[in-house]
Amino acid sequence: MDFNKNLVELLFWKDIISGDEAAFSSIFKSYYKPLFNFGKLYTSDKSIINDSIQDLFMDFWEKRKNLNPDVDVKSYIFGGFRNKLFKKINQRSFIKQFGDDNVKVGFELSYEDIEIEKESDKLKVLKLNKILNQLPPKQKEVIYLKFFKGLDNEQIAEVLKINYQSVKNHVYRSILVLREKSKKEDHKN
Amino acid sequence: MKKEKTIVNIEDLIQNESFRNWILNNEYNTYWEDFAIDSAKNAHLVERAKTFFLTFNAFEEKFSDFEVEEQLYSLKSKLDVDFHKKRRSSFRLVLATLAIVLISGSFFFNKFYPADNTSNYNTSPAEGLIEQINNSNAPKLITLSDGSSVLLQPKSKLSYSNEFDIVKREVFLEGEAFFEVSKNQYKPFFVYSNEVVTHVYGTSFRVIAFDELDEVKVIVKTGKVKLRKSNIIDKYDLNEITLLPNQAARFDRNEKLFDKVIQIEEDKQMESDLTKIDKLNFVFVDTPITQIFSTIEDLYHLRIEFTQDNLENCFVTTSLSDVPLPEKLKILCFSIGDNTTYELVGNKIIINSDGCK
Numbered sequence: 001m002d003f004n005k006n007l008v009e010l011l012f013w014k015d016i017i018s019g020d021e022a023a024f025s026s027i028f029k030s031y032y033k034p035l036f037n038f039g040k041l042y043t044s045d046k047s048i049i050n051d052s053i054q055d056l057f058m059d060f061w062e063k064r065k066n067l068n069p070d071v072d073v074k075s076y077i078f079g080g081f082r083n084k085l086f087k088k089i090n091q092r093s094f095i096k097q098f099g100d101d102n103v104k105v106g107f108e109l110s111y112e113d114i115e116i117e118k119e120s121d122k123l124k125v126l127k128l129n130k131i132l133n134q135l136p137p138k139q140k141e142v143i144y145l146k147f148f149k150g151l152d153n154e155q156i157a158e159v160l161k162i163n164y165q166s167v168k169n170h171v172y173r174s175i176l177v178l179r180e181k182s183k184k185e186d187h188k189n
Numbered sequence: 190m191k192k193e194k195t196i197v198n199i200e201d202l203i204q205n206e207s208f209r210n211w212i213l214n215n216e217y218n219t220y221w222e223d224f225a226i227d228s229a230k231n232a233h234l235v236e237r238a239k240t241f242f243l244t245f246n247a248f249e250e251k252f253s254d255f256e257v258e259e260q261l262y263s264l265k266s267k268l269d270v271d272f273h274k275k276r277r278s279s280f281r282l283v284l285a286t287l288a289i290v291l292i293s294g295s296f297f298f299n300k301f302y303p304a305d306n307t308s309n310y311n312t313s314p315a316e317g318l319i320e321q322i323n324n325s326n327a328p329k330l331i332t333l334s335d336g337s338s339v340l341l342q343p344k345s346k347l348s349y350s351n352e353f354d355i356v357k358r359e360v361f362l363e364g365e366a367f368f369e370v371s372k373n374q375y376k377p378f379f380v381y382s383n384e385v386v387t388h389v390y391g392t393s394f395r396v397i398a399f400d401e402l403d404e405v406k407v408i409v410k411t412g413k414v415k416l417r418k419s420n421i422i423d424k425y426d427l428n429e430i431t432l433l434p435n436q437a438a439r440f441d442r443n444e445k446l447f448d449k450v451i452q453i454e455e456d457k458q459m460e461s462d463l464t465k466i467d468k469l470n471f472v473f474v475d476t477p478i479t480q481i482f483s484t485i486e487d488l489y490h491l492r493i494e495f496t497q498d499n500l501e502n503c504f505v506t507t508s509l510s511d512v513p514l515p516e517k518l519k520i521l522c523f524s525i526g527d528n529t530t531y532e533l534v535g536n537k538i539i540i541n542s543d544g545c546k
Binding site for chain 2: 022025028029032033036037040050053054057058061062107109114121124125128129132146147148150175178179182
């Protein structure tokens, strides 16, 4: 099923390159929500997230003739968006030294955000959210892309511009931490 | 069913597609039901995986389709701005064009504004919109560039652009019209009428929005229709109400509230707004084509010309519901035979055919 989806995206991608506006709209619509939510990992400023998505897609359309027709569409779009967003966050924070380290990574979730009826479920979600937030930044990103967005290790490496082996290490380490911490939390109950 | 590999870890569970579908989409799956009750450890794993999914879900911002549509629209208009910039840069070209238009003004005028008093056709170049006004006593058929058809009622006006934009189709209505919108999931169709925005992809429905009335009414014949208040009155209220076939809604223009009607038949006043075209289901079983033609003539208030001898003995079984008039004609021509075509000229349809064989 995932394979088919990738195939359809690749066809759409090629249509964008040849100037198909419907394909462009369709890719925008299917990526808008996932990108917006990915952006929330780095900032709570919604306008900066929206601007980054807009800039990214403006580039795609205006420079469509120079786009590579044989990319992994998902990691290309996620990676491109992350770049745009980081640039904007850096610009806004007036930090002279540009770099990924200036960008905070976190799962911001408040009690009010959680629309779950069952109180016990709600508390479980808050606990897990707390554990996720205690992970180092890179691990948060890896966990988010892998488990929230279903990217594979290769795609994650592409998005975060790190090598395949370090993705594997981050996944391994974060899972160990998650397992240990959830056990501790369970014991508290 | 394909065999699942042995699940020991929560991460395997989370990433397993059939498990996801079982939890998130309530898909029936005996494997996972057995798995969950197999041992206390498994039950615990399933619980934790559920918490993971709930957390993802809580983290996700909820958008309406309309908000995504708006983002796309703003993106598109930025791209448009750039096109305009490019055009403006060739200022001399604009001047030259202007000069030509001024010189040959009378010629263009005669060409685009035919001195025909019976025609209500009028263009409004300032906004780049075509305006169609129906001052007659009978409904007037309008076909749009996307293949949609509109029956504009008397004392009503429809404005639209000749070519729709790349992300959406928009028309502006004052008065009453029956819409049959061609299906295109990439380009939603919006009807703006007084304070109400009607949002569809491909459906048929009626909108009644006379300025002098206290309410706007939308009545659905086929498909799904979404309604919301126009940005003019409330920029931040993006709540939509959804109408299904045989449902309707009134918008109270004073209270600025929608009132949904679940069954049109139970609302006598709303029911009285329906005409033949709202009620007919367009399903024909072994029906003489000539009879279908006269039904269409009657419903769309137009004339169909064809050679009687050629089509006299043609019988057709077909469903023409939920498609606009041009599509209906296409389907009919196809059912008659290979050598059948139609032309839509004003309010006359000419059928060219050497008969059914």
